Amino acid sequence: MSATRICALSELEQDTALRVEVEGVPMAVVLDGNGEVHAIGDTCTHGEVSLAEGFVDGDTLECWAHGSAFSLTTGHPLNLPAYEPVPVYVVTIEGDDVLVDPAVTRPTN
Structure with a gap:
């Protein structure tokens, strides 16, 4: 597989998650407060709900349903009830295009 354009960088709102699906893989894409773009698995490992509907706080994305916060850089949950990490995808920026494979x-270690 190769990297796929998921959106324009200018379409991302700072500290807001965007749900995308690339080749059947749901992802939450976040432009953090430092200007870095992250892509993590969109499904909470505790409750099977979309993380993109949650809340961005610094370098974390918090699940709206049960409150587990996941690191945008490692995918690890930082609090219970989730204890399994979500995948973290490599993001490439080319001009104004955001690409993810x-x-x-x-x-995630």
Whole structure:
């Protein structure tokens, strides 16, 4: 597989998650307060709900349903009830295009 354009950088709102699906893989894409773009698995590992509907706080995305916050850089949950990480995808910026390859994840350790 190769990287797929998911949106324009200018379409992302700072500290807001955007739900996208790339080749059948749901992702939450976030432009954080430092201007970095992150893509993590969109499904909370505790409750099977969309993380993109949650709340961005710094470098975390909090599940709206049960309150587990996930690191945007590692995918690890930072509090219970979730205890399993979500995948973190490699994001590439080319001009104004945001690209993600759903087959390429960053290590979560």
